[in-house]
Amino acid sequence: MSDDIILETRDLTKHYGGVHALEGANFTLRKGEHVAIMGDNGAGKSTFVRQITGVEQRTRGEIFFEGKPVHFAGPLDAREAGIETVFQTLALADDLDVPDNIFLGREMTRWDWLGPFRLLNYKGMRDATLAGLEKTAVKIPNINNAIRNMSGGQRQCVAIARTASFHSRLTIMDEPTAALGVQETAQVENIVRTLKEVGEPLILISHNMRQVFDLVDRIVVFRRGRICANLKKEETDGQDVVAYITGAKTQPEYAETAA
Amino acid sequence: MAGGAHGTGGLTFDKSKRAWPNELNILFALILIVAIFEGLGQVLPYMRQQSFLFDSNGRFDSIFNEARLRIIILQVSIIGIIALGVTQVIITAGIDLSSGSVVGATAMIAMSFAQTSLVNGHPNPKAIFGEWAMDLPVLIPVLVGLGCGLIAGFINGALIAYTRIPPFIATLGMMVSARGVAKWWSRGNPISFPTEDFAWIGSGMMPVIWFMMLAVLFHFIMRYTVYGKHTYAIGSNQDAARMSGINVDRHRILVYSIAGILASFAAIILSSKNLTAQSGMGIMYELDAIAMAVIGGVSLTGGRGSIIGTVLGALIFGVIISGFTYLRLDAFYQEMVKGGIIVAAVVLDQWRQRRAGSKG
Ligand SMILES: Nc1ncnc2c1ncn2[C@@H]1O[C@H](COP(=O)(O)OP(=O)(O)O)[C@@H](O)[C@H]1O
Ligand SMILES: [Mg+2]
Numbered sequence: 001m002s003d004d005i006i007l008e009t010r011d012l013t014k015h016y017g018g019v020h021a022l023e024g025a026n027f028t029l030r031k032g033e034h035v036a037i038m039g040d041n042g043a044g045k046s047t048f049v050r051q052i053t054g055v056e057q058r059t060r061g062e063i064f065f066e067g068k069p070v071h072f073a074g075p076l077d078a079r080e081a082g083i084e085t086v087f088q089t090l091a092l093a094d095d096l097d098v099p100d101n102i103f104l105g106r107e108m109t110r111w112d113w114l115g116p117f118r119l120l121n122y123k124g125m126r127d128a129t130l131a132g133l134e135k136t137a138v139k140i141p142n143i144n145n146a147i148r149n150m151s152g153g154q155r156q157c158v159a160i161a162r163t164a165s166f167h168s169r170l171t172i173m174d175e176p177t178a179a180l181g182v183q184e185t186a187q188v189e190n191i192v193r194t195l196k197e198v199g200e201p202l203i204l205i206s207h208n209m210r211q212v213f214d215l216v217d218r219i220v221v222f223r224r225g226r227i228c229a230n231l232k233k234e235e236t237d238g239q240d241v242v243a244y245i246t247g248a249k250t251q252p253e254y255a256e257t258a259a
Numbered sequence: 260m261a262g263g264a265h266g267t268g269g270l271t272f273d274k275s276k277r278a279w280p281n282e283l284n285i286l287f288a289l290i291l292i293v294a295i296f297e298g299l300g301q302v303l304p305y306m307r308q309q310s311f312l313f314d315s316n317g318r319f320d321s322i323f324n325e326a327r328l329r330i331i332i333l334q335v336s337i338i339g340i341i342a343l344g345v346t347q348v349i350i351t352a353g354i355d356l357s358s359g360s361v362v363g364a365t366a367m368i369a370m371s372f373a374q375t376s377l378v379n380g381h382p383n384p385k386a387i388f389g390e391w392a393m394d395l396p397v398l399i400p401v402l403v404g405l406g407c408g409l410i411a412g413f414i415n416g417a418l419i420a421y422t423r424i425p426p427f428i429a430t431l432g433m434m435v436s437a438r439g440v441a442k443w444w445s446r447g448n449p450i451s452f453p454t455e456d457f458a459w460i461g462s463g464m465m466p467v468i469w470f471m472m473l474a475v476l477f478h479f480i481m482r483y484t485v486y487g488k489h490t491y492a493i494g495s496n497q498d499a500a501r502m503s504g505i506n507v508d509r510h511r512i513l514v515y516s517i518a519g520i521l522a523s524f525a526a527i528i529l530s531s532k533n534l535t536a537q538s539g540m541g542i543m544y545e546l547d548a549i550a551m552a553v554i555g556g557v558s559l560t561g562g563r564g565s566i567i568g569t570v571l572g573a574l575i576f577g578v579i580i581s582g583f584t585y586l587r588l589d590a591f592y593q594e595m596v597k598g599g600i601i602v603a604a605v606v607l608d609q610w611r612q613r614r615a616g617s618k619g
Contacts, residue, residue: 075501076502076503076504080504089498091503092496092499093491093492093496093500094495094562095491095494096488096492096495104488104500104503105503105505107488109485114484116484116489116510117480118485119485122483
């Protein structure tokens with residue numbers, strides 16, 4: 001295996017009882033690469049993410065992160081290894097404000113000898129939040145308002161700013177702009193570009209063809225739980241991708257598995 | 260998105276733009292209720308224009324009826340301490356029905372290690388253990404008592420975290436069992452005659468002092484420590500908390516343990532104040548404590564509420580009870596109205612929540 005592979009899955013499979021949500025996924029991601037995963041609803045994209053991030057335990061297969069086989073017991077393990085994820089169902093605490101949410105579970109603290117009663121460094125977290133959001137031009141009227149009172153787009157931006165605020169070795173976003181308006185989508189895309197500039201690899205799940213072609217280097221198509229295409233952006237176009245998504249086409253190397 | 264967003268990059272952290280704190284609403288409710296009692300005192304013919312709040316005896320050194328104010332706060336202090344723990348439990352979207360029984364069990368057990376050997380020169384007639392358990396340093400009954408609360412709370416938390424049974428059921432079980440312990444401990448006999456040091460803990464206005472000190476401590480903890488933040492996070496969105504790497508199970512156990520310790524401290528103060536412990540002590544305290552928290556704006560759905568709110572809720576609670584006494588209404592009216600107020604507070608909270616939801 002070459003050194004510049006960040007993530008590799010071999011034969012990654014997840015069955016929910018009789019439902020074969022993910023079947024034999026072989027996937028690689030290289031250093032600094034941005035890859036899109038596309039596919040119809042129910043194709044197994046989110047399932048794929050949940051296996052990588054340890055939210056669920058795979059039925060079979062192997063996952064290599066930075067060359068080493070990994071078995072994350074939970075999302076925290078994955079995060080500690082450097083994988084930041086924006087899940088499709090947002091993991092935000094509604095009653096807390098923006099810095100609280102961004103730093104939830106890894107607060108800046110003082111007096112750490114107090115254990116669970118160590119003090120929060122509110123100022124540090126607020127400053128870091130402002131700096132982080134400013135960089136991405138995310139508009140939030142008042143970061144000290146509870147998340148509950150924010151629009152869907154603002155909430156999504158908070159979830160994404162959270163992943164962007166920590167230097168991660170891999171970022172995964174599951175349909176980050178599905179519920180957003182044009183302006184809000186643009187902000188999310190800005191964050192993605194920032195990640196590209198600093199060379200952080202990304203897996204982006206999206207249904208938005210324009211977005212995918214704007215942002216990523218490579219497109220992997222899922223169909224009924226299987227990977228059916230792996231396309232370089234320069235060698236494909238929207239129509240071609242749609243053909244793979246709908247099943248009109250299958251790449252020869254996947255023909256056996258993706259029935 | 261709001262075009263009116265201002266500040267750098269559309270960001271602000273302007274304190275003045277903060278949402279109106281709910282605690283202020285509760286403070287206004289408190290003032291309103293006091294005003295209503297004051298008004299009724301002036302209006303109701305049989306009251307002969309007595310004042311609820313102010314001095315009616317024409318003394319020159321004071322304008323307030325301090326005796327009444329002192330009774331109000333003394334009355335709520337002990338249950339208020341329980342409410343501080345219950346507040347934290349409810350903020351995690353849990354509930355603790357065991358606090359009243361934990362008070363009973365702790366009072367019995369702690370008092371049995373707090374007894375003095377000689378009462379007026381005679382051997383203690385209520386002695387439960389031999390000489391070895393008498394005249395012990397005050398720290399021993401206190402630590403034993405707090406240990407009881409810790410164990411009860413820990414069991415509550417562990418049951419909820421690891422067997423996944425609802426907090427309502429786990430703490431209901433503890434409520435019944437702890438009361439059983441209280442009755443079994445001395446076969447139902449009261450335990451009396453504590454040492455002077457132990458009697459000091461709950462003497463005079465000490466309950467108020469303990470309540471205030473603990474309220475300040477836990478206000479600080481809930482607002483400025485990781486423990487507080489995670490407590491709110493768990494009640495707000497348990498899955499988000501878990502995904503963020505918070506050890507939700509361990510934190511739950513910690514919260515219930517602290518609630519248990521606070522209940523047992525209330526028991527120590529109560530038994531010290533009464534100079535005796537009885538197995539029936541603390542019956543229904545859990546409901547009063549929950550009521551104080553709920554009146555104080557702690558949301559039963561979790562995630563929202565504060566120690567300040569609960570302290571104000573406790574004061575409202577005390578004012579209402581005291582107000583009924585002042586209007587010379589019988590105790591059973593008090594209970595009826597108390598029930599109504601709890602329901603009203605929950606309805607109000609849900610209404611507020613719906614309004615906040617539709618705004619967002
Ligand atoms: N927890 C689960 N139990 C049973 N079936 C599931 C579960 N999660 C997902 N599935 C099924 O697995 C398939 C893939 O789902 P998912 O990965 O969410 O698709 P996508 O994200 O591509 O829209 C769907 O048929 C879905 O119904
Ligand atoms: Mg999905």
